[in-house]
Structure formats: C-alpha cells, structure tokens
Amino acid sequence: MPLTLHIKNPKFYLTLLAVIVLYAVVLSIRNQFIGDILTMVFLFAGLSLSWNILGGFAGQFSLGHAGLFGIGAYTSTLLLTRFGLNPWLGMVVGGVLAAVVGGLVFYPCFRLRGIFFCLASLAFTEVMRIFSTHFRGLTEGAMGITIPFKEGLAHMMFRGKSGYMLISLSLMLIIALVSMIIKQSRIGYKLVALREDEDTTETLGVSTANNKFIATLISGFFTGCLGTFYAHYTLLIDPESVFNVMFSVEFALLAILGGIGTVLGPIIGAFLLIPIDSLIRGYIGQAQQGLSFIAYGALLVIVVLFLPHGVVSWLSKFSAKIFRSLPGGSAQAARAPIEPAVKTAAEHPARLVFPPILEIKKLGKSFGGLRVINDFDMIVNQGEIVGLIGPNGAGKTTLFNLVTGMHRPDSGTIIFKHHDITGLNPPHKVARLGVARTFQVVKPLAGLSVEDNVLAGAVERCPNIARARQKAWEIIELVGLNKYAEVKAGSLTLGGRKRLELARALATEPDLLLLDEVMAGLNPTEVEEAIELIRGISKRGLTLLVIEHVMKAIMSLADRIVTIHLGEKIFEGTPEQASKDEHVIKAYLGKEYRIC
Amino acid sequence: MLAQVILDGIMMGGIYALVSLGLTIIFGVMRIINFAHGEFLMLSMYASFWLFQLFGVDPYVSILIVVPMMFLIGLISFRLIIQPILSAPEMAHVFATLGFSIMLQGLALYFWHADFRAVRTAYSSTLVKLGPVFMNFPRLVAFAMAIATIIALHLFFKKTYVGKAIRASTQNAMSAQLMGINLKRIYMLSFGIGIAVVGLAGAVLIPVYEVFPTIGSLFVMVTFVVVILGGLGSIPGALVGGLIIGVIESASGFFLAPALKEGVYFVIFVFLLLLKPTGIFGRA
Numbered sequence: 001m002p003l004t005l006h007i008k009n010p011k012f013y014l015t016l017l018a019v020i021v022l023y024a025v026v027l028s029i030r031n032q033f034i035g036d037i038l039t040m041v042f043l044f045a046g047l048s049l050s051w052n053i054l055g056g057f058a059g060q061f062s063l064g065h066a067g068l069f070g071i072g073a074y075t076s077t078l079l080l081t082r083f084g085l086n087p088w089l090g091m092v093v094g095g096v097l098a099a100v101v102g103g104l105v106f107y108p109c110f111r112l113r114g115i116f117f118c119l120a121s122l123a124f125t126e127v128m129r130i131f132s133t134h135f136r137g138l139t140e141g142a143m144g145i146t147i148p149f150k151e152g153l154a155h156m157m158f159r160g161k162s163g164y165m166l167i168s169l170s171l172m173l174i175i176a177l178v179s180m181i182i183k184q185s186r187i188g189y190k191l192v193a194l195r196e197d198e199d200t201t202e203t204l205g206v207s208t209a210n211n212k213f214i215a216t217l218i219s220g221f222f223t224g225c226l227g228t229f230y231a232h233y234t235l236l237i238d239p240e241s242v243f244n245v246m247f248s249v250e251f252a253l254l255a256i257l258g259g260i261g262t263v264l265g266p267i268i269g270a271f272l273l274i275p276i277d278s279l280i281r282g283y284i285g286q287a288q289q290g291l292s293f294i295a296y297g298a299l300l301v302i303v304v305l306f307l308p309h310g311v312v313s314w315l316s317k318f319s320a321k322i323f324r325s326l327p328g329g330s331a332q333a334a335r336a337p338i339e340p341a342v343k344t345a346a347e348h349p350a351r352l353v354f355p356p357i358l359e360i361k362k363l364g365k366s367f368g369g370l371r372v373i374n375d376f377d378m379i380v381n382q383g384e385i386v387g388l389i390g391p392n393g394a395g396k397t398t399l400f401n402l403v404t405g406m407h408r409p410d411s412g413t414i415i416f417k418h419h420d421i422t423g424l425n426p427p428h429k430v431a432r433l434g435v436a437r438t439f440q441v442v443k444p445l446a447g448l449s450v451e452d453n454v455l456a457g458a459v460e461r462c463p464n465i466a467r468a469r470q471k472a473w474e475i476i477e478l479v480g481l482n483k484y485a486e487v488k489a490g491s492l493t494l495g496g497r498k499r500l501e502l503a504r505a506l507a508t509e510p511d512l513l514l515l516d517e518v519m520a521g522l523n524p525t526e527v528e529e530a531i532e533l534i535r536g537i538s539k540r541g542l543t544l545l546v547i548e549h550v551m552k553a554i555m556s557l558a559d560r561i562v563t564i565h566l567g568e569k570i571f572e573g574t575p576e577q578a579s580k581d582e583h584v585i586k587a588y589l590g591k592e593y594r595i596c
Numbered sequence: 597m598l599a600q601v602i603l604d605g606i607m608m609g610g611i612y613a614l615v616s617l618g619l620t621i622i623f624g625v626m627r628i629i630n631f632a633h634g635e636f637l638m639l640s641m642y643a644s645f646w647l648f649q650l651f652g653v654d655p656y657v658s659i660l661i662v663v664p665m666m667f668l669i670g671l672i673s674f675r676l677i678i679q680p681i682l683s684a685p686e687m688a689h690v691f692a693t694l695g696f697s698i699m700l701q702g703l704a705l706y707f708w709h710a711d712f713r714a715v716r717t718a719y720s721s722t723l724v725k726l727g728p729v730f731m732n733f734p735r736l737v738a739f740a741m742a743i744a745t746i747i748a749l750h751l752f753f754k755k756t757y758v759g760k761a762i763r764a765s766t767q768n769a770m771s772a773q774l775m776g777i778n779l780k781r782i783y784m785l786s787f788g789i790g791i792a793v794v795g796l797a798g799a800v801l802i803p804v805y806e807v808f809p810t811i812g813s814l815f816v817m818v819t820f821v822v823v824i825l826g827g828l829g830s831i832p833g834a835l836v837g838g839l840i841i842g843v844i845e846s847a848s849g850f851f852l853a854p855a856l857k858e859g860v861y862f863v864i865f866v867f868l869l870l871l872k873p874t875g876i877f878g879r880a
C-alpha cells in the first residue's frame with residue numbers, strides 16, 4: 001500500500017506528531033538515568049533498523065552486523081586519536097568503510113542459503129574480534145582505546161545526556177526515513193520479492209545479487225555510523241564490547257520482536273526491550289546475573305515460538321480499524337482501484353521482427369551419466385505458438401531450464417533475438433533480454449499479495465513505481481484476478497495461482513513466453529478459460545512455447561508441434577500431422593488418439 | 597617438536613570430534629542447527645563435576661549416570677523447544693536454540709556461579725610417553741573414547757533397526773513415514789542420542805578442562821566448523837573434520853600466535869562455506 005504523503009492521511013500526521021513529541025520529550029528530560037535509557041533506545045532502534053534493511057527487507061539474516069558496528073567505532077576513534085580527525089567526518093569515513101567491508105565480505109556469501117549465511121556472518125564478527133584483539137599495534141588490543149573527553153557538538157561529546165539523545169534520535173529518524181523510502185521504491189519491491197523466493201525472482205529479470213549488495217551497503221553504512229556514535233557515548237571501545245556477537249543478535253531480536261521487515265518494528269522492539277534490559281541490569285545486579293540471562297533467553301524463545309511476525313503484525317489487527325476512525329482515515333481506506341493506463345493492451349511498440357526469435361542448434365546436456373538432451377534442434381518463429389509435447393522425463397522442462405539460464409548446456413547453441421544466450425547466467429540476464437517463463441509447480445511469492453507479485457515482475461522494466469503499478473493492474477485485469485488483488489498469493493486456489501504466475505511473467509514484458517504445463521490440475525472449464533487467455537496473449541504479439549500434456553488444449557492452440565522423447569526431437573509439424581505420426585503415437589499419444 | 601605439535605593437534609581433534617558428533621547427528625536427521633549444543637556440553641560437565649565433588653564418583657564412572665541423564669534431558673528439550681520449531685523457517689531455529697543456550701548459561705550462572713570448577717584425580721596430570729612425544733592421560737582417554745564412540749555409533753546406524761530407521765528418515769522423511777516409521781519419535785530419539793553423546797563428551801572432558809557457565813561458547817563455534825568441514829550429518833566426517841581442525845589449530849598456535857588460533861579456523865570456515873559447503877563427506 002503506498003504511503004501517500006498527504007496531510008490528511010492519519011498515518012502521516014500521526015507519524016509527524018510522534019516525531020514532534022519525541023523531540024519535545026528529549027529536550028525536556030533532565031533525569032540522567034532516563035536520558036541514558038532513551039539514548040540507548042534510539043541507538044539500538046537505529047541499529048536494528050539498519051540491520052532490518054538487509055535482514056528484514058532482503059531476508060539475509062546477518063549475525064555479522066556487530067562486526068560492521070565495530071568497524072565504524074574503531075575507524076572514527078583511531079582517526080580521532082591518531083590524526084585528530086573530526087568525529088563527524090570520522091563517522092562518515094567509518095560508515096563508508098563498514099559499508100565497503102560489509103559489501104565485500106557478504107557479497108560472496110549471498111549464495112549461501114539461510115543458516116549458512118548466518119554462520120558465515122557470525123564467523124566474520126568473531127574474526128573481527130580476534131584480529132582486533134591480536135593486532136595490538138593497530139587497535140591497542142584488548143585494553144581498548146579511550147577517547148579523551150572534550151565537550152561540544154563538534155566533538156560529539158556532551159556532559160549531560162541531552163546532546164546524545166538528540167543525536168541518536170535524529171539518526172534513528174533518518175534511518176527510519178531511508179527505510180521507508182526503500183520500502184516504497186523499486187528496489188524495495190525487488191528485495192521483498194527475492195526474500196520470498198530468490199530463484200523465481202531471478203527469472204523476473206531481477207539481479208538478486210546486486211540488489212542484496214546495495215542493501216548491504218546501505219545497511220552497513222548506517223551501522224558503521226552508529227558505531228561512531230557509540231564510541232563517543234561510552235568513550236571507551238574494546239574488541240570484546242563492540243565486536244560482540246550478542247550485539248548482532250540484539251539488532252536482529254529487536255527487529256523480530258517488533259516486526260521484521262517493517263519500519264515501525266525495530267523501533268517498537270527497541271522501546272520494549274532496551275528499557276527492560278537496563279532495568280534488569282540495574283535492579284537485579286551482579287549476584288543475580290544469571291537471572292537476566294535466563295529472562296533474555298526465555299524472551300528470545302517465546303518471541304520465536306509465539307510471535308514470529310512481531311508486535312506490529314499483532315497490532316495491525318486493531319490499527320486498521322483505528323486508522324479508519326481517525327479524521328481522514330476512511331478516505332484512505334476506500335482506495336480507488338488504479339485506472340490502467342489507456343489501453344496498453346495492443347501497445348507492443350512496433351516490434352522488430354526476428355525470424356526466427358529462438359533458434360536452438362544441436363543442444364546437448366547430461367546430468368552425471370544421464371543424457372537428458374541430445375542433439376536437439378528447434379526453431380521458434382516470432383508470433384507463433386509452438387507446442388512441446390512428449391512423455392514425462394523426455395526433457396521438456398530441462399529444455400526450458402537451459403534456455404532460461406538455470407542450467408548450462410554441455411554443447412550446442414541457443415540464439416534469442418540475435419543474442420547468443422547459450423549458458424548465459426544468472427537467469428536474470430536472460431529474463432532481461434525478453435524471455436519469461438512459468439513453472440510446472442507454480443511458484444507464487446506466497447507471502448505477498450497478488451498485486452505485489454505482479455509488481456515484482458513489472459518493476460524491473462518500469463522506470464517508476466506508479467507506472468509499474470498501472471501495468472500490474474492492467475495485467476491483473478487481463479488474467480481476471482482483479483477481485484483478488486489484495487489477497488495473499490499463498491491463499492489462492494490452484495487456478496488463481498496459475499493465473500498469477502502467468503500475470504507475473506507477462507509483467508516483465510517478454511517477447512518470448514515459456515509456459516510449462518499451465519493446464520495441469522485445471523478442471524475443464526478452467527482449461528477453456530486458459531485456452532482463451534493464451535490466445536489473447538498471443539494476439540498481443542508474444543511468441544509462445546508451450547509444454548503441455550492436455551492434448552485438447554495444445555492441439556487447438558499450437559501452430560506447430562515439436563515432440564521430444566528421451567531428449568531427442570522425434571517429430572515436428574502441424575498438430576494434425578502429429579496425431580498421425582507413428583513415432584509420436586508410439587512414444588506418447590497411444591494408438592487410439594484422435595484430435596477432437 | 598613438530599611431532600608433538602601434530603600429536604597435540606590430533607588429540608585435540610579427537611576431542612573436537614567427540615563434541616561435534618551430537619551436533620552432526622542432530623543436523624543430519626532433522627536439519628536443525630542447535631546453537632545450544634555447547635550448553636549441553638557444559639551441563640554434562642557440571643553433572644560429572646558435581647558427582648565427583650559430592651559423591652566422589654570418578655568422571656569415567658560417571659559416564660554411566662551422565663549419559664542416560666543427558667539422554668532424558670535431550671528428550672525433554674526436544675519436546676519443549678525443538679519440536680515446535682521443526683516446521684518453522686530456519687531462522688526460527690537459530691533464534692530458538694540461541695535463546696535456549698542463553699537461558700542455560702543463565703541457569704548455570706545463577707545456580708553455580710562463575711567460578712571455574714575442576715576435577716583433580718590421581719591420573720589428571722599423568723603423562724604417557726610414546727617415543728619422543730608425550731601425551732596427557734586424560735586427553736588420551738578422551739581421544740580413545742571418541743574413536744570408540746564413533747565406531748559404536750557407526751555400527752548402531754548401520755546394523756540396528758532403529759539406526760536404519762533414523763537413516764531412512766534422514767534420506768526422505770515422507771517416504772520413511774509411509775513405511776510406517778513414526779517420524780516424531782525418531783526425531784525425538786535422534787535428538788536424545790545426540791545429546792547423550794554430548795553427555796559422554798562432557799564426562800570425558802571434565803578431567804581435561806575446567807568448567808564454567810560459558811564454556812559452551814568456547815566449543816560451539818569450533819564444533820560448527822568441524823561439522824561443516826566434515827559434512828553435516830556425517831559421523832566419519834565429524835572425526836575427519838575434528839582431526840583436521842585440531843591439527844590446524846595446534847599448528848597455527850605454534851607457527852603463528854596462540855591468540856590467532858581461533859582466527860585461522862574461522863577464516864577457513866568462511867572459505868569452506870563459500871567453496872564447498874557440503875564438506876568432505878556431506879551430501880548436498
């Protein structure tokens with residue numbers, strides 16, 4: 001849902017109000033203990049928000065952010081104590097260094113799935129701790145570095161807590177604003193999509209690696225900056241305290257507790273947990289130290305088990321009602337459906353003609369000892385609908401995978417629109433050239449709404465979000481999912497999911513569309529509807545290569561049939577000819593088949 | 597000198613292998629990375645310590661008590677913490693087990709305080725001479741136990757019905773269920789076995805190391821490295837991985853600097869994850 005920055009939107013004026021209140025509170029607080037807690041709350045909220053950009057939006061669970069935090073702290077501190085560099089400049093340098101190190105270290109780790117990335121990032125924090133303890137010449141080792149106190153804004157040091165509170169609050173708000181902007185931008189949609197399903201998002205033309213890298217840079221920069229602030233707050237940094245894995249865990253925990261992937265979540269998490277943390281430490285004291293651990297650990301477990309989506313998702317149950325009842329709220333709630341732009345349907349800009357659009361020559365692929373594609377030739381002409389049929393295991397889906405860049409062929413060439421795409425990978429490169437596909441087992445981005453799913457396909461090509469949204473709506477109408485636009489993709493029926501898969505593929509504005517058993521699992525009425533839909537798509541100028549087992553459908557749709565058996569082409573011709581060809585009959589159709 | 601360094605590394609490696617066995621079994625069967633692994637080790641070391649301190653039970657004899665006890669604790673922990681998160685996304689595993697590990701550390705800190713506890717027996721400082729090299733007796737025993745346990749587990753998984761059922765569940769949970777295997781029970785059993793092995797490791801380690809509430813964190817990272825190096829789910833992998841890491845650690849402590857020992861294998865860890873995350877014996 002777009003956040004329209006309109007003065008009448010309750011979300012907007014409430015946020016503005018909250019910001020004003022926060023500043024007012026900060027300026028009026030005199031109590032040092034509370035001042036300390038608030039400073040820590042804002043600091044950790046900022047750190048958690050930064051973590052959230054990578055861990056929440058992109059879904060890359062990092063336990064390495066303490067490493068980036070420490071880099072920021074040490075960089076600015078060393079620049080200050082050794083070269084007298086102003087801490088504000090040092091903060092920027094520290095932030096940039098943290099971003100760069102984070103990017104360099106995390107980038108190769110992105111291809112590690114889930115828990116392995118987590119472990120690698122954990123190892124990074126530990127390595128930073130060990131190296132900074134050992135290389136005393138650089139970092140003064142385990143003793144740490146103290147910052148000599150000099151009061152003043154220019155020195156980022158203050159006697160009371162007010163100055164610190166103002167700075168950490170401002171930093172937190174800046175990071176929150178950046179998060180909001182990211183969330184509404186094209187990159188935000190891409191990150192959210194790749195978080196749901198990376199492989200599928202690649203096929204939409206999105207370079208998952210590049211987007212995660214950008215997220216890391218932003219996340220790292222702010223984390224580093226906050227490290228500098230921390231150094232100037234505590235006036236002493238040492239490896240054990242800044243390169244501390246527990247900090248990494250805390251950044252993540254606050255986001256999870258509040259609501260991972262949201263902007264409000266990390267802030268709520270910090271407001272909830274940090275004061276409790278301080279109070280426990282204050283009141284329980286040294287002898288009972290174990291108790292604070294027990295409570296903290298228990299909280300982690302409870303949050304994971306019972307509140308995995310965080311406080312924000314629990315609150316959103318009531319918040320929708322509350323927002324509607326506020327002045328200006330109901331106008332927002334009754335959001336007009338976006339008007340699709342003036343019929344872009346027939347508007348495929350005068351297409352360059354590529355006869356043929358796809359040319360496969362002598363393609364070969366083996367998996368281990370099994371030859372799955374052998375000496376395969378095929379041509380698809382622009383504007384055609386070509387049906388690819390054959391028994392299970394013949395190699396049809398493998399062929400699709402080879403064309404779209406998910407696997408690399410062992411031999412042969414694939415030419416698409418005059419580009420040699422043989423072995424081109426990652427898949428997003430092929431997708432960007434104009435090849436889209438659907439999957440045999442549908443892969444909706446289950447946690448996202450139908451609209452967001454289709455948007456994920458549209459954002460790569462469209463220069464701005466508004467345009468992308470219009471395109472998405474137009475396509476949603478085309479496939480007949482308008483009533484379900486806000487519904488979570490995971491709760492659609494199979495028929496709905498198949499339409500969604502198609503819509504998402506269409507949103508990438510392909511020239512060639514590969515459909516993999518679209519009719520599977522549909523009842524006869526749905527099959528009829530699908531046939532009509534596919535005909536309509538073909539009329540828009542797309543070329544279609546269709547794998548299908550539902551003979552009635554493919555025989556009536558296809559201009560040409562190619563039959564594949566045991567990885568080899570055994571027939572090519574019209575549907576009529578196919579039904580009579582002895583090889584096709586023997587391998588696949590069976591003697592009694594007649595075209596109806 | 598070099599021979600001594602290598603031998604120390606091998607002895608240490610055996611210990612790492614023993615400690616890592618439980619983790620690799622648990623991951624191999626149910627794909628859970630148990631961040632609380634080190635804390636179970638800590639608990640069993642304390643158990644052995646208190647049995648010695650209060651009842652004069654020799655650590656090696658305490659195995660008979662500690663192992664079944666840890667097996668039960670494993671079953672209970674599984675039921676309370678692990679089972680609810682089995683179907684949750686992987687990150688939930690990290691956090692739930694991490695939270696559990698912090699809780700256990702807190703409990704140990706609260707009840708037994710931060711003091712280091714040691715078990716001193718008649719043989720604690722005995723050295724065994726083998727040619728030009730010396731071996732510390734308790735470490736030697738730990739090493740021998742590691743080998744024995746690995747062989748025993750290997751036989752268990754290969755020859756017994758339950759062992760085969762566990763292996764079946766590891767390879768294909770759905771099919772195993774269709775064959776009549778009660779998956780929940782198998783998981784619970786495997787977890788219990790994994791923790792029981794950790795119990796053995798603890799009893800055998802208390803003559804070698806002093807115990808304190810956070811000793812788990814000392815071992816947990818190296819255990820992860822060993823397990824991933826050897827291949828998650830592979831028992832021979834835990835042995836090979838342990839030995840390799842032990843020798844690397846010993847050598848880098850000797851040739852580089854003691855403080856950098858950990859750093860070296862962490863760096864190796866990251867490269868391992870990038871280049872061959874399945875490890876030596878692991879399946880993809």
